[in-house]
Amino acid sequence: MPELPEVETTLQGISPHIKKQRVNKVIIRQPKLRWPIPADLPQLIEQQILTSLSRRAKYLLLHFNTGTLLIHLGMSGSIRIIAAGTVAAKHDHFELEFTHQKSIRLTDPRRFGAVLWLGKEPYQHPLLSKLGPEPLSTSLTGDYLYQKSKDKKVSIKQFIMNQVIVTGIGNIYCAEALFLAGISPTRAAGNISLKRYQILVAQIKKTLDLAIAQGGTSLRDFVGSDGKPGYFKQELSVYGRTGLPCKQCNKALTEIKQAQRTTVYCTHCQT
């Protein structure tokens, strides 16, 4: 999926088109996503004004006076702005049509995404209440990660991808940030110095910032809200580059599995 940069890119892409607009129609073509799309959603938000939009972790939040709608893109989801009434394709599962004749349309082949109604206290919802700090906020610091990692035996890769520790970082950007920080993905989280955590945090922020500026990473199906792909792919140092030369030392990059996920790294530059 869509990690934080792709979700943020989506948010920035759709906001100017639909903020403060009135929902005319809720269209549910395929309710079977990760959880069923609530059947009563039309009566909850039709004719309501979308007052604001935000992002928390990898979740998009659409705020109405009646409550908040959560959208998650799963592994293969994307949202596009289209003219209302545009013919739907196979995996176009959900759509919000606004009165000014624009729609946002959720396309998600694998259906790991979600559309949920959170009500008036969205941050009390179980999906949001346990999340760690936003990586681009000042609350993510090297010191914070260092304190959290005490006595932790899990690998740094899994530690950073745990949304309870820090949100928004998935398989691509975790691998990239670890490479830039020179930290082996297999190292135990509790066996990393404060100084190295400070470097890692700086590289995480730098990587995410750059990816957002590039419109995210498009591998196969991700597109921005305007239908164009993201261009961060060309910046990738390790993700998807197994066997290719390390950009720092030229040694062939190594691929391993960690918690069922592929990790690519340089055994020479990352220790």
Next chain:
DNA sequence: ATAATCACCTGCTCGC
């Protein structure tokens, strides 16, 4: 509590 594995779903790529 913590850690590892499973499950959800479709489509594409790779190796034979």
Next chain:
DNA sequence: TGCGAGCAGGTGATTA
């Protein structure tokens, strides 16, 4: 060229 295995940006649920 065809076909099955394996893999893909995530994460809650289940098991140990």
